[in-house]
Amino acid sequence: MSFTQLLQSGFRPSTKQTDLNTTLADPTHPLRAALDSLHGNCFIADMSLTLVYMNRSARSTVQELAGAVRSAFGMSLDQLLGGSIHRFHKDPARIDRILADPAQLPREAIFGFGGRTLKTQINAITDDAGHRIGFIVLWDDVTARNASADGAFADVKEATDRIELIGGRLLDVAAETSQQADSAAAATEEMRAAVGSISQSSVHVGSQVHDAMAATAEGVQRMEDLQRSSQEIGDFLRLITTVADQTKLLALNATIEAARAGEAGRGFAVVADEVKQLAGTTSSSIGDIESRIDAIQRAAGEAVATLSRISALVDGISESQDTVAAAIEEQSAVTSEIAQSIAHIASGAKETVEQAELLPDASGSVTAETGVLHQIIQQS
The missing domain is CATH 1.10.287.950 (Methyl-accepting chemotaxis protein)
Structure with a gap:
């Protein structure tokens, strides 16, 4: 069952989720300042898996990935927010099953597109009672690092040869x-x-x-x-x-x-x-x-x-x-x-x-x- 089906079956966003969306929409809120101060890329998605926020570091990084994103997914940077994270996956149903299972979170994944490699970690955002109100996605562009590791491995292989x-x-x-x-x-x-x-x-x-x-x-x-x-x-x-x-x-x-x-x-x-x-x-x-x-x-x-x-x-x-x-x-x-x-x-x-x-x-x-x-x- 997809998140859309979950919503149709009776699941409704809580007040806290609405508050979360409102909070993230407020550029003067301390939570925004805290997220923008992170030295890592951060996306926030609501319970429908729609991206509703990206922090300052993520905004800067996606600027560098604009060409690869457009080439791989056919969208501009302005179209990232407000769209589902399913746009980045070939099997949305599998992602739904993973995110619906608390034992599967936090979930780490590495995927590539347009010559770029991203390392991601997704986890649920819960209130004090343990109810989910959204998802946070931490990610990093590890293309250069992996290329360096590939080069180092190749150098070591050449050296050992x-x-x-x-x-x-x-x-x-x-x-x-x-x-x-x-x-x-x-x-x-x-x-x-x-x-x-x-x-x-x-x-x-x-x-x-x-x-x-x-x-x-x-x-x-x-x-x-x-x-x-x-x-x-x-x-x-x-x-x-x-x-x-x-x-x-x-x-x-x-x-x-x-x-x-x-x-x-x-x-x-x-x-x-x-x-x-x-x-x-x-x-x-x-x-x-x-x-x-x-x-x-x-x-x-x-x-x-x-x-x-x-x-x-x-x-x-x-x-x-x-x-x-x-x-x-x-x-x-x-x-x-x-x-x-x-x-x-x-x-x-x-x-x-x-x-x-x-x-x-x-x-x-x-x-x-x-x-x-x-x-x-x-x-x-």
Whole structure:
């Protein structure tokens, strides 16, 4: 049953409703001042759902909506008051049923026309006894707000789409980084093992170098001993040479004395001659031995010089080996640090992969929550 039918069935406007219409028609009444002071748009309708009043804010707002109202409903602003609110609804009977049910009030609704979106709330105006004397409609143009919300939602959606895209790229990069870090860790471990093997070899070479130094030093000592021994032999041979010369001289004197003795000294002369020949042979042999000893001494001297140079070279090799050993030790320490760093990188990359895998869900949650917020804003 429509409000017109309700009136025809016996419902009559009360005196208070008439008073309400009269009050609203009086521009000097305090109620008008109170309604005009509201920072919101307000319509008042009587029990027949005829608009009988709009406050100052509503009058200003409908001026902005004039074109949309004319385009959508075919009426001017002057025609708003004095007409039924059913002019704005496609199903007046449904509106009648809603407004006739006290449980349905206050009633909020959002509707659009001519590119505009209005949020409305309608409630009954009752007297002290609870009798209805009219309706008050509070409304607001939420077109700009909803457009801003739409834009913000679109921006958030675009941002979350970019986040998902970035997350996908980050996941790919992190996965590749993790794989490369694992490969680098394996390569570093192999390098560390190789450096360890080189270090052990270096220690072994260092030991051999020290042994070579000791052997060289011993060889130099032996050659110096040989040189001293050959010099002592030479001194002894010179002594023998002196004795042989003296023996030759004695043999010569003996030969002379034997010749003076004549026949009696002939046998002694033979012996003296033999002694002289033996002394000559000895002197000749000693000269040969001396030349050989000189050659040995020269060779020993050259060997000592060579061994000295070898010793110097081995000393240089030893110093270089010590430097190499120190460098290898430092390289081993650096390699261990690199291995640890790569292990941390690999761990971080894996964690990044795990976190990047969470981005789509997080982005989806943000989009869903933003959608809910967007819906709340549009319906509020």
